[in-house]
Amino acid sequence: MSHTVLKNVRIIDPSRNLDETGTIVIGDDGRILAASSQAQNQGTPDGATVRDCRGLVAVPGLVDARVYVGEPGAEHRETIESASRAAAAGGVTSFIMMPDTNPVLDDIALVEFVQKTARDKAIVNVHTAAALTKGLAGHEMTEIGLLQGAGAVAFTNGRHGLSDSLLLRRAMTYARELDAVISLELREKYLGNGVMNEGLFASWLGLSGVPKEAELIPLERDLRIAGLTRAKYHAAKISVPESAEAMRVARNRGANVTCGISINHLSLNENDIGEYRTFFKLSPPLRTEDDRMGMVEALADGTIDIIVSSHDPQDVDTKRLPFADAADGAVGMETMLAAALRLHHSGQVPLMRLIDAMSTRPAQIFGLDAGTLKPGSRADITLVDLDEPWLVAEGMLRSRSKNTPFEDARFSGRAVATYVGGKCVHTL
Amino acid sequence: MVFFPHRHLLGIKGLTEPDITFLLDKADEAVKISRQREKKTSTLRGLTQINLFFEASTRTQASFELAGKRLGADVMNMSVGNSSVSKGETLIDTAMTLNAMRPDVLVLRHSSAGAAALLAQKVACSVVNAGDGQHEHPTQALLDALTIRRAKGKLSRIIVAICGDVLHSRVARSNILLLNAMGARVRVVAPATLLPSGIAQMGVEVFHSMEEGLKDADVVMMLRLQRERMSGSFVPSVREYFHFYGLDAEKLKAAKEDALVMHPGPMNRGVEIASEVADGPQSVIESQVEMGVAVRMAVMETLLTSHDHGERA
Numbered sequence: 001m002s003h004t005v006l007k008n009v010r011i012i013d014p015s016r017n018l019d020e021t022g023t024i025v026i027g028d029d030g031r032i033l034a035a036s037s038q039a040q041n042q043g044t045p046d047g048a049t050v051r052d053c054r055g056l057v058a059v060p061g062l063v064d065a066r067v068y069v070g071e072p073g074a075e076h077r078e079t080i081e082s083a084s085r086a087a088a089a090g091g092v093t094s095f096i097m098m099p100d101t102n103p104v105l106d107d108i109a110l111v112e113f114v115q116k117t118a119r120d121k122a123i124v125n126v127h128t129a130a131a132l133t134k135g136l137a138g139h140e141m142t143e144i145g146l147l148q149g150a151g152a153v154a155f156t157n158g159r160h161g162l163s164d165s166l167l168l169r170r171a172m173t174y175a176r177e178l179d180a181v182i183s184l185e186l187r188e189k190y191l192g193n194g195v196m197n198e199g200l201f202a203s204w205l206g207l208s209g210v211p212k213e214a215e216l217i218p219l220e221r222d223l224r225i226a227g228l229t230r231a232k233y234h235a236a237k238i239s240v241p242e243s244a245e246a247m248r249v250a251r252n253r254g255a256n257v258t259c260g261i262s263i264n265h266l267s268l269n270e271n272d273i274g275e276y277r278t279f280f281k282l283s284p285p286l287r288t289e290d291d292r293m294g295m296v297e298a299l300a301d302g303t304i305d306i307i308v309s310s311h312d313p314q315d316v317d318t319k320r321l322p323f324a325d326a327a328d329g330a331v332g333m334e335t336m337l338a339a340a341l342r343l344h345h346s347g348q349v350p351l352m353r354l355i356d357a358m359s360t361r362p363a364q365i366f367g368l369d370a371g372t373l374k375p376g377s378r379a380d381i382t383l384v385d386l387d388e389p390w391l392v393a394e395g396m397l398r399s400r401s402k403n404t405p406f407e408d409a410r411f412s413g414r415a416v417a418t419y420v421g422g423k424c425v426h427t428l
Numbered sequence: 429m430v431f432f433p434h435r436h437l438l439g440i441k442g443l444t445e446p447d448i449t450f451l452l453d454k455a456d457e458a459v460k461i462s463r464q465r466e467k468k469t470s471t472l473r474g475l476t477q478i479n480l481f482f483e484a485s486t487r488t489q490a491s492f493e494l495a496g497k498r499l500g501a502d503v504m505n506m507s508v509g510n511s512s513v514s515k516g517e518t519l520i521d522t523a524m525t526l527n528a529m530r531p532d533v534l535v536l537r538h539s540s541a542g543a544a545a546l547l548a549q550k551v552a553c554s555v556v557n558a559g560d561g562q563h564e565h566p567t568q569a570l571l572d573a574l575t576i577r578r579a580k581g582k583l584s585r586i587i588v589a590i591c592g593d594v595l596h597s598r599v600a601r602s603n604i605l606l607l608n609a610m611g612a613r614v615r616v617v618a619p620a621t622l623l624p625s626g627i628a629q630m631g632v633e634v635f636h637s638m639e640e641g642l643k644d645a646d647v648v649m650m651l652r653l654q655r656e657r658m659s660g661s662f663v664p665s666v667r668e669y670f671h672f673y674g675l676d677a678e679k680l681k682a683a684k685e686d687a688l689v690m691h692p693g694p695m696n697r698g699v700e701i702a703s704e705v706a707d708g709p710q711s712v713i714e715s716q717v718e719m720g721v722a723v724r725m726a727v728m729e730t731l732l733t734s735h736d737h738g739e740r741a
Contacts, residue, residue, distance in 0.1 A: 198625045199625050199626050200625065200626030200629050200630065201626075202624075202625065203624035203625055203626050203627065203630065204441075204601065204630070205541055205542070205563060206541035206542075206560070206561050206562035206563030206564070206598060206601060207541050207542075207561075207562075207563075208562075209625055211625075275542070275545050276541070276542030276545055276546065320520060320546075321519075321520070321540075321546075322519065322538070322540030322541065322542050322543045322546055322560075322561070323540070323541060323542045324540050324541060324542075324561065325540055
């Protein structure tokens with residue numbers, strides 16, 4: 001591989017708090033040699049591929065920390081390969097795959113299978129979050145140390161909550177010694193036994209509601225246990241401002257805790273469900289517009305650390321059903337960046353913070369070699385046109401499943417090229 | 429050509445006051461037909477009506493069947509019941525199969541909210557919602573309105589107290605929508621555990637005492653309390669529920685002297701209503717059943733004659 005030079009590009013690198021126009025030089029080993037305004041003055045290496053990037057922004061490749069894939073077990077919804085193509089098209093250069101597969105990723109052989117399949121077929125970096133409990137059943141902890149050795153970067157109970165507080169305490173105590181991150185979704189199984197946000201809208205639709213407390217109660221518990229055990233805890237997807245407040249309070253107590261939000265909860269609200277549109281059936285459920293606005297603020301001020309796509313491919317067999325019977329989840333890797341850029345265009349969240357939340361910060365939290373354009377780091381780079389208008393159409397999605405809540409959405413801005421290890425894996 | 433700008437009847441939501449008045453006027457005509465010796469007309473001759481019931485309901489299904497037959501339609505009943513197959517999957521698959529048989533109207537009863545709307549997207553004929561989960565039951569609200577209008581002469585400014593399990597009741601939701609559209613004053617009376625979130629913003633006054641809620645009411649509409657909700661999960665016991673919320677002669681005294689007593693049936697005597705009241709002089713429960721057939725005739729005739737139901741591709 002020869003050198004690649006990206007010229008006249010606006011470089012936004014949250015890992016260095018750098019926002020300047022300059023040049024990025026990628027070496028023949030797929031690593032970044034230089035990325036700054038000074039690099040403009042250096043000569044172009046012989047035989048280098050030069051790309052004039054006037055008008056474009058280069059950011060560290062996006063890191064999506066919560067992605068569900070159908071392989072193994074539901075390859076008709078998504079394979080590791082098809083997920084990686086969706087990722088590349090959305091400017092995502094690394095993602096963390098959830099263990100909710102069939103079989104569940106709770107054993108080192110399965111984690112190794114995923115890593116091998118990813119090495120052979122995926123065009124972006126695929127990391128694995130292993131199951132925290134065997135079979136995600138919530139009863140016995142998995143081999144956290146061995147799974148970590150096999151490459152698992154986080155431990156989660158996937159889509160399932162974890163009811164057993166004693167088990168959670170022991171798992172966190174054990175994980176602390178290994179410096180492993182425990183990342184959980186928040187849905188108390190009794191209070192959370194509804195299908196959309198609780199309130200007037202759900203009442204008119206005759207659908208059972210999920211109150212905020214179904215999220216707050218397990219979150220408060222988890223934050224207390226994280227404080228008690230001093231473990232690294234990550235709340236995977238929070239959806240209401242009260243949860244952001246709980247995070248602030250826990251941090252002030254000194255707990256080592258972080259949290260994320262799905263792009264859907266920053267972009268949509270419960271009214272989008274309209275007349276029972278199942279592509280908007282998510283977990284946690286879409287909340288009110290006031291909640292959404294509160295979450296945008298919490299993202300801007302850094303209380304919410306990261307944005308995830310929560311990419312969750314579902315087919316007609318799980319979505320073309322009455323609302324209450326349909327599966328939760330929406331695909332999102334291909335639209336996350338564009339949807340996030342709406343918050344930049346509206347002036348609600350600075351661009352630097354958005355890129356931080358989708359790249360640098362998740363890489364830090366999960367200890368990935370990503371999220372930076374520092375010389376010496378792997379050349380995972382996303383080139384973004386901040387303003388290009390485009391319209392989402394089902395047919396253009398690379399994901400095998402088409403359950404996007406953004407169908408026919410108008411966006412400004414998207415990834416025009418994606419580099420992984422210096423290699424261009426997507427270009428418009 | 430009649431003026432009714434809807435192809436389906438999926439709910440009361442979306443109907444205007446003139447739409448509702450139109451259907452009620454038409455139902456008045458249908459009452460006359462049903463009271464004749466010769467009850468059969470040829471209005472819908474040659475058209476096919478399929479009753480697709482995923483939840484057992486003898487009375488509603490019989491009412492729709494009779495309505496169709498009196499209009500001269502060919503009526504077929506499909507009771508899918510509670511099969512072991514995933515209910516939703518069955519709904520779409522069954523709908524596609526039935527659609528291929530080219531019916532003119534599908535009457536659907538299903539346990540999931542939104543099922544009728546989903547069906548309407550997938551089939552080429554008119555769809556009548558005969559109850560979808562806890563969402564709506566529009567023909568019930570129309571028959572209740574017809575019963576009230578015939579007894580009281582109007583719907584506007586009358587006080588209707590809807591009592592009991594509002595939370596799980598599609599009948600309550602459709603009635604709240606309809607009565608508000610017609611300018612009635614709606615109250616709900618129930619323990620807080622049986623009221624939906626945001627009820628105060630649904631266009632009703634909320635009461636937790638029968639005596640206060642029934643005061644000066646023109647109509648007392650009782651709702652059925654499902655058996656599985658009686659013991660401990662939503663209310664402590666049948667005994668306690670009846671004590672506070674069961675309609676007996678004593679509690680009924682709070683309402684106007686000529687207040688109507690209504691119930692969508694089937695009744696749980698001694699749970700939400702005492703027999704002395706259910707069978708008493710103020711009860712119009714039997715009349716509701718009669719009006720049910722008339723309203724369903726009106727609905728089907730309107731849907732099937734106000735739109736082009738000729739050759740389809």
